[in-house]
Amino acid sequence: MNSFMKKTIGLTLAAALVATAGFAASHTAKSSNAAVNARHAQMQMVAYNIGMLGAVAKGEVEFNAEMVNSAATNMKNLAAMNTASLWIDGTAQGEVDGSRAKSAVWSDRAGFIAKFKQMEDASVTLMAATSVEDVQAGMGALGGSCKACHETYRGPKN
């Protein structure tokens, strides 16, 4: 690494590196906790966007095509996250504090990824919404993808 890179990272990312550090493959408690926290951040963003779309679907907020497209785009990006570096080995429920990931996430990774694909497809449909009715119609598939994944891959509350 050259000095520019060191300086850049030093100046801008020191806090980030201190906060997360570690690496997936090392399976330290530190990296395991960081992975769980990152997954929770992902789900927090999912909840934010679902909240926006749900408010429109329920008529609590007026339909706004730009905002709906933005929220749906972000749902798509969240759904398209690669699970390899997030659901790393050693981070199932019981293996690390805060995790609710069932062992099925590891024993059936393809099925787990397929649920995210379901969420991604539902999000893409919502991106094209031009009316509140479109949002309402799209929310079934989106909410269904959440439910389907949680039922199979998420354990009980800790």
Place this chain on the structure above:
Amino acid sequence: MNSFMKKTIGLTLAAALVATAGFAASHTAKSSNAAVNARHAQMQMVAYNIGMLGAVAKGEVEFNAEMVNSAATNMKNLAAMNTASLWIDGTAQGEVDGSRAKSAVWSDRAGFIAKFKQMEDASVTLMAATSVEDVQAGMGALGGSCKACHETYRGPKN
């Protein structure tokens, strides 16, 4: 909204809706706080992935093409988030607790988006890394995009 949708949302998303509720356009304190929290979750995920890539670049962890590709893919997805529903009106620093977003985010949205595009491009380059040297080479542009955006669009600590 039909009963299936209501049930689905009720069963799976109750916690999410309670936690975030509100909607961008309403500019309530609740939705403003939710937006800031969602942005912080986005940055937390950025920090997690930068931490992974940085650990490889610094030689703390062995290069693993799958993990590097995964972290870089997720950085790309984080960079590609639509800012419209995240940096909503009324959520600049001083307007809502916890925000460090400068008014330039609103007065120069195109420039702000261009910084994320810079981050996205750097992430795409890193997705193709096949060696630790590739990761080191790619980190300069990635870290540079963080720095460039923070300098112009992020205010001092609260």
